[in-house]
Amino acid sequence: MADATLDAKGLNCPLPILKARKALKDVPAGGTLEIVATDPGAVADFQAFCRQTGNELLEHSEDDGIYQFLIKKTA
Numbered sequence: 001m002a003d004a005t006l007d008a009k010g011l012n013c014p015l016p017i018l019k020a021r022k023a024l025k026d027v028p029a030g031g032t033l034e035i036v037a038t039d040p041g042a043v044a045d046f047q048a049f050c051r052q053t054g055n056e057l058l059e060h061s062e063d064d065g066i067y068q069f070l071i072k073k074t075a
Contacts, residue, residue, distance in 0.1 A: 002034035002070060003027050009038045009066070016042050017049050020071070024055065027073045032058065035069040042067050 006023045008016035016037045027033050035046070043060060046069050050057040056072040 003031035005034045005036070007036050008042070009036055011037065012039050013041045013045055017045050020046070020049065021053075024071070024073050029073055029075055031073050033071045033073065035071065037067045037069070038065060040067070042069070046071070
């Protein structure tokens with residue numbers, strides 16, 4: 001179970017990333033944020049976001065056009 005969940009369905013780049021960055025501010029270090037999105041570009045976007053911010057992309061999956069991501073806040 002994630003510490004917080006962000007519903008970014010229906011949003012296109014860069015909104016899912018911007019909303020995730022904001023939501024991560026409320027997640028404690030070591031905590032997790034689950035993001036649900038519909039933008040296919042979100043896969044590459046969240047991989048790059050985690051590389052740039054130092055947070056860890058624990059997992060991502062896709063089911064019928066719904067993308068789920070689990071990010072661990074490292075700092």
